[in-house]
Amino acid sequence: MFNVEKFIELVEKRFDNNYTKCSKEIGVNVSTVSRIINKRAQPGTMFLKLFSEYCKKNRIDVNKYIFLK
Secondary structure, three states: OEOHHHHHHHHHHHHOOOHHHHHHHHOOOHHHHHHHHOOOOOOOHHHHHHHHHHHHHOOOOHHHOEOOO
16 A cells, blocks of 8 residues: 555655656656656556665655555
């Protein structure tokens, strides 16, 4: 499960709500970030992997964003 609301907060705070900056830092396409934030798509395996790596690199608690039901 992915906490979209927490991800939106992260994008707003760390990237000044700039989807392009966020996508470049994570290593995904800007449309992927947009679709996740606008709840038109669930994050896929590659996004979750890259987002986890981004969190580890930046000392962010990934468990606030990705969790098991």
